Amino acid sequence: MANNYRQIVKDGLWENNGVLCQMLGMCPTMAMTTSATNGLGMGLATAFVMATSNLLIAALRGFITQEVRIPVYILIIASMVTLVDLSINAYMHELYKVLGLFIPLIVSNCLPLGRAEVFASREPVLPSFLDGLFMGIGFTLSLTAIGACREIVGSGTLFADASLLLGHSFKFLETRVLPADTGILMAVLPPGGFLFTGLLLVGKRILDIRAGKPIVLAGAHSV
Amino acid sequence: MKSRTMIHAVVLGTFCLGFGIVLAGTDLLTNDEIKLRAVEDLQASLVQVIPPVIHDNNPAKDVITVKDEAGKDVTVYRATRGGKVTGIAYEIIGNGYAGEIHLILGVDAEGKILGVRATEHHETPGLGDKINPAKTDWILRFTGLSLGAPPVEKWKVKKDGGQFDQFSGATITPRGVVGAVRGGLQFFAAHKAQLLEIN
Numbered sequence: 108m109a110n111n112y113r114q115i116v117k118d119g120l121w122e123n124n125g126v127l128c129q130m131l132g133m134c135p136t137m138a139m140t141t142s143a144t145n146g147l148g149m150g151l152a153t154a155f156v157m158a159t160s161n162l163l164i165a166a167l168r169g170f171i172t173q174e175v176r177i178p179v180y181i182l183i184i185a186s187m188v189t190l191v192d193l194s195i196n197a198y199m200h201e202l203y204k205v206l207g208l209f210i211p212l213i214v215s216n217c218l219p220l221g222r223a224e225v226f227a228s229r230e231p232v233l234p235s236f237l238d239g240l241f242m243g244i245g246f247t248l249s250l251t252a253i254g255a256c257r258e259i260v261g262s263g264t265l266f267a268d269a270s271l272l273l274g275h276s277f278k279f280l281e282t283r284v285l286p287a288d289t290g291i292l293m294a295v296l297p298p299g300g301f302l303f304t305g306l307l308l309v310g311k312r313i314l315d316i317r318a319g320k321p322i323v324l325a326g327a328h329s330v
Numbered sequence: 331m332k333s334r335t336m337i338h339a340v341v342l343g344t345f346c347l348g349f350g351i352v353l354a355g356t357d358l359l360t361n362d363e364i365k366l367r368a369v370e371d372l373q374a375s376l377v378q379v380i381p382p383v384i385h386d387n388n389p390a391k392d393v394i395t396v397k398d399e400a401g402k403d404v405t406v407y408r409a410t411r412g413g414k415v416t417g418i419a420y421e422i423i424g425n426g427y428a429g430e431i432h433l434i435l436g437v438d439a440e441g442k443i444l445g446v447r448a449t450e451h452h453e454t455p456g457l458g459d460k461i462n463p464a465k466t467d468w469i470l471r472f473t474g475l476s477l478g479a480p481p482v483e484k485w486k487v488k489k490d491g492g493q494f495d496q497f498s499g500a501t502i503t504p505r506g507v508v509g510a511v512r513g514g515l516q517f518f519a520a521h522k523a524q525l526l527e528i529n
Contacts, residue, residue: 141455171345175338179345186349190356197363200370262455295455 115234119241125218126249126304127311128323132218136250137300139209142262144269146254147247148206152195154243156187157219161239163187164227171228180223181214188213201271218246249307256303259284261294376407376419379436379445384416385409396521404517406525415526417444418518424510427502428452431461435514439526442476446511451503458503468495469507477515485512 123129126136132153139149160183164171171179192210196203213219222242227235259265263285270278293299315322373390380389389407398404409417417438424431431451436444446469448461460466471494477485486492487505496504518525 167345170341172338172341175342178342182345182349186353189353193356193360193364197360197367200367203367292455292457 112234112237115237116241119238119243119245120248121245124249124311125242125246126253127308129218129221131221132216132246133304135209135212135216136253136304137297138212139206140250140254140257140300140303141295142258142264142268143251143255143266144272145205146250146252147269148202148272149209150243150247150250152191152206152210153213153216153218154240154247156184156191156213157222157239157243157246158236159239160184160187160219161222161227162232162236164223165230165232165235168228176228177220177224180220180228184219184223185214205268205271218242253300253303253307256307257294257299260303261290261292261296261299263287263290372407375434375447375449376436378447379419379434380407380409380417381444384438384444385411387411389417389419394525396524398517399520408525410528413528415439415528418525419444420514420517421449422510422514422517424506425502426451426453426506427458427500428454431503431506431510433507433510433514435511437515437518440476441515441518441522442474443472443511443515445470446472446507448507453503454500457497457500460497460500461503461507468497468504472511477512477519482512485509485515 119125125131126133135149135153140146160180163183164180167183188211191213192207195210196207219239222239226238230238255265258267263283265282265284266280269280273280294303312322369390373388376389387408387410389409392408392410394406394408395403396406404420406418406420408415409419417436419434419436422433422435424433429452431453432449433446434449435446438444447463448469451458451461453459453461461469463469480493483491484493485508487494487496487501487508489496489501490505492508494504494508
């Protein structure tokens with residue numbers, strides 16, 4: 108866990124990816140990846156919460172005593188989540204109709220708490236902020252990738268309704284890959300979440316083996 | 331030992347107070363905006379079930395509550411033109427495959443359906459969500475019907491001997507919607523005088 112910014116970025120995005128290596132935050136990973144757009148939206152909200160909560164925790168860690176650190180971390184994360192929840196409801200209402208139900212769930216996502224405990228409580232402000240940000244972006248990439256696979260197979264579209272999330276200039280992202288009504292419904296139902304998360308894990312494992320990296324059991328990575 | 335405990339309590343309490351203030355501030359800032367969004371949502375769904383040409387008021391503002399047969403308050407939005415009620419809209423609830431289906435039903439003064447739209451539901455994507463007008467025109471077929479046309483015993487899905495199509499692979503969702511619309515029309519018939527009265 109060196110103060111090496113390049114390593115922080117690499118860890119967050121790929122080598123210690125929150126979903127594909129640490130296997131944390133599985134609840135939003137399964138629930139919110141019925142489409143690439145949903146995955147992206149959930150990921151971005153989580154990334155924002157992780158970056159700000161890591162920043163605050165690193166900045167305030169001098170005042171947080173060892174015995175009450177976990178409740179304080181949860182308090183900070185929950186506050187950030189509520190802040191995001193209210194802001195999205197007020198200023199990005201279309202997105203709120205899609206994500207609204209799931210944003211409060213970020214509190215129960217283990218990934219922000221995990222990073223707070225393992226990283227932000229020991230490291231200075233800037234590396235902590237970057238760790239939260241890039242872990243969050245890595246989480247976003249995983250969710251978007253799983254969402255994209257499920258959406259293509261299940262509904263035959265890719266990034267449907269992306270303009271609701273990103274604004275009208277991103278309308279071009281919305282594509283239909285397969286003809287209407289040809290999707291395999293199961294992919295967008297809950298079992299699809301497990302299947303496609305599993306397939307992506309296999310994919311990453313194959314790439315790691317090809318690259319000659321030592322194989323670590325999923326979830327047994329140093330968090 | 332005792333003073334250590336005190337320190338933890340003070341730390342935790344201070345953090346709670348601090349973040350409580352932050353959240354209260356955020357709530358204060360966003361509260362009006364969120365209320366505005368809720369009104370916009372309501373108006374957006376009202377426009378779909380009450381055509382703007384039949385009224386010169388703002389139905390979202392002309393609200394009455396009427397008790398239904400079960401004693402539950404129903405919020406009714408009324409469209410008026412020249413001082414006469416030309417249409418009303420209210421929420422109806424059907425039992426879907428995955429919990430309640432919330433719909434909004436618009437009816438004109440004669441009891442003819444102006445429009446039905448689902449506002450909230452958790453039906454299976456690809457099967458039950460065909461009630462969404464963006465996917466199929468199924469829910470638009472209610473427009474123009476009333477309790478007499480078709481007759482009340484035909485207000486069912488075809489599988490139950492009625493005249494409304496079910497979806498292949500999904501009967502429960504359309505059955506819930508048809509039942510809710512039938513119930514909504516019966517509510518209109520039972521309270522017609524009260525609903526159309528201008529006070």
